[in-house]
Amino acid sequence: LLTAAGYYETSQVLGRHLLETVWLVVALSIIGALLNRWLLISHRRMALAQARQRRAAAEQETAQQTPAIISLAADVDAEVDLASVSDQTRKLIRTCLLLTAIGFSWLIWKDVLPALKILTTIPAWPGAAEITLAQLILSIFALIVTYVAAKNVPGLLELTMLKHLPLDAGARYATTTLSRYLLASLGVALAGQSLGITWSSIQWLIAAMGIGLGFGLQEIFANFISGIILLFERPIRVGDVITLGDTTGVVTRIHMRATTITDWDRKEYVVPNKDLITGRLLNWTLTDQTNRIVVNVGVAYGTDTVHARGLLLQVANQHPLILSDPAPIATFEGFGDNSLNLVLRCYLPTLENRLTTLTELHTGIDEAFRAAGIEIAFPQLDIHFRSQAALPEAAARTGHAKGAAAVEAKVA
Known part of the structure; x- marks a missing residue:
């Protein structure tokens, strides 16, 4: 056309x-x-x-x-x-x-x-x-x-x-999170440049805002900087098992302001990043996931402790998940009120199956001791009466006539 x-x-x-x-x-x-x-x-x-x-x-x-x-x-x-x-x-x-x-x-x-x-x-x-x-x-x-x-x-x-x-999962999470921060920063800078906003024109405004926000939002900025330190320094990572105060759980998310910890009851704790940087925490899996299992066993007085320790080591060495290096150790710790205190210490390569392994060790020790005729001690209390003649009178004073008669018959 x-x-x-x-x-x-x-x-x-x-x-x-x-x-x-x-x-x-x-x-x-x-x-x-x-x-x-x-x-x-x-x-x-x-x-x-x-x-x-x-x-x-x-x-x-x-x-x-x-x-x-x-x-x-x-x-x-x-x-x-x-x-x-x-x-x-x-x-x-x-x-x-x-x-x-x-x-x-x-x-x-x-x-x-x-x-x-x-x-x-x-x-x-x-x-x-x-x-x-x-x-x-x-x-x-x-x-x-x-x-x-x-x-x-x-x-x-x-x-x-x-x-x-x-x-690992922690490194992947840190990489993706830092890439988000980098892209957001570049995007804001490009948008500002498109509007003709340069650093020389806003540096004094940024300085004044930094001072004001530093005093007014000190905790928020501290948590933000702490979050960046966590991602770069990585004292904790996503997937690490940590203990913070009375809480033990797994790090599931690290955000700009706070970190999420999920405990074994599936409850999520939101912890400010500043507490993780300035406070003390226990990281079970920072450089090595090897962890120790401690099994306390009390045996009755008169037990052959050397034989009992040998059985403890035998049970530990037969378990497929227990490490041979470091080797299991069984020690005789002392004399208790009702038992001879033995302790078995052994190591696992990871935290996985820890509870299962502990259950299997307890079951194996119980079976081995039963087969060997070793009695696992339990609390006992012996009561000694200085005067048997005073028992009927004490029972009569408390109004227990039948009890007093029974005591008299038993004493007779």
């Missing part, structure tokens, strides 16, 4: 741009299909690997023939949330394709749409002579891209990089 109307050159330019736009749509559709196929294959591979891990754990529990005691630390460290990772990656792929389409469309049509250049001359609001509407739109666009990237990039990192690296 344009050619028939005499606009031959215009029709040629528009036709070429339309053809380029069609090729762009086709290319992005192919790229999107390939990326979705790659995502599906990666998802299946990770699901298969996790299924194999679960099968191996089930076979181990069946071989032990004992009920499995679920470890929170194992739950945190063992598996990646595949649904969340896939959803994040899929959203990021769609967003990247959309942004790519917008960017290339702008490059294709920018010469044909010179009217949009008027946005660079319109102030964003009355009185804002140096900030144009184009700068404001670009700044908002940068913030939207930053939000989408910071929310969904961790899933892409998990599928592309982190799963191929020898990193």
